[in-house]
Amino acid sequence: MTQSIRRFLAPTVPVFTAGSLSLCPTVVFAHDAFGELGPFYSSLLHPLIDPMQAALLIGTMAFLAGRTLAFTRIAFPAFVLMSCLSALAMASDTAPLLPAVAGPFAVLFVGLAATMPRAVRPRLAAFALVAACGALAGVIPDEPGAGNGFQWYAGTVSGIAGLGLLAWFALEAISRHLFPVAPKVAGSWVAAVGVLVTAFSLWGGA
Numbered sequence: 486m487t488q489s490i491r492r493f494l495a496p497t498v499p500v501f502t503a504g505s506l507s508l509c510p511t512v513v514f515a516h517d518a519f520g521e522l523g524p525f526y527s528s529l530l531h532p533l534i535d536p537m538q539a540a541l542l543i544g545t546m547a548f549l550a551g552r553t554l555a556f557t558r559i560a561f562p563a564f565v566l567m568s569c570l571s572a573l574a575m576a577s578d579t580a581p582l583l584p585a586v587a588g589p590f591a592v593l594f595v596g597l598a599a600t601m602p603r604a605v606r607p608r609l610a611a612f613a614l615v616a617a618c619g620a621l622a623g624v625i626p627d628e629p630g631a632g633n634g635f636q637w638y639a640g641t642v643s644g645i646a647g648l649g650l651l652a653w654f655a656l657e658a659i660s661r662h663l664f665p666v667a668p669k670v671a672g673s674w675v676a677a678v679g680v681l682v683t684a685f686s687l688w689g690g691a
Contacts, residue, residue: 528640532648537588537682538625542649544595544675545618550656550668551599552611560612561653564619568645571623576638583624586686591621593679599672619645 522530532538545564549557595618598611622645659667 524636525640528637529644529647531641532644535625536678537592538622540592540675540678540682541588541595541618541622541625542645543652543671544592544599544679545615545622546649546653547599547656547668547671547675548595548611549615549653550660551603551672553603556608556611557653560615561650563612564615564622564649565642565646567616567619568623569642571620572638572641572645573623575624575641576634583621586683588621588625589679589683589686591618591679593676593683596672596674596676596679600669600676622649 532542549560549564552560595614598614623641656668656671664670
């Protein structure tokens with residue numbers, strides 16, 4: 486009975502999520518700071534208030550949760566390393582200017598990739614996708630204020646690594662013990678968010 490309900494509800498969740506977000510775009514794109522927590526904690530908790538960074542983290546971790554543990558042991562450090570390098574470029578004001586649709590496209594792509602069977606996701610391409618998402622995750626946060634570069638950098642890297650690891654662990658545990666297709670369901674949610682934000686990015690100003 487429970488499995489039947491899960492099969493029935495799983496396809497409807499992405500549609501419900503995208504529809505709900507479309508009804509409140511001001512909430513989706515709101516970027517409220519964490520009060521007076523300071524640059525370290527504000528950047529540490531940034532994924533919790535930025536839908537793009539959160540979706541990128543969850544989508545990438547859902548993708549890794551659908552791969553083998555041996556692959557994840559190599560790919561997750563690469564994800565964090567690329568985040569470190571891109572965040573360092575952001576802190577030193579040397580990061581390239583990316584188009585507005587780069588983040589939404591990456592979210593859409595990694596979400597769709599997480600829903601695909603493992604057999605059609607080549608190892609090298611999967612590694613490149615994880616590394617690219619890590620690089621984007623490091624440049625999504627706002628630039629650090631004057632004199633706050635190190636604290637901003639440390640918080641950004643710690644947040645990406647810590648929250649990413651928590652997301653992977655949760656999806657891995659759920660898929661092993663409760664709901665085997667949890668990574669694919671999470672990937673479909675992320676892809677739905679990617680479609681929504683991509684549409685806003687392309688046609689929101691029209």
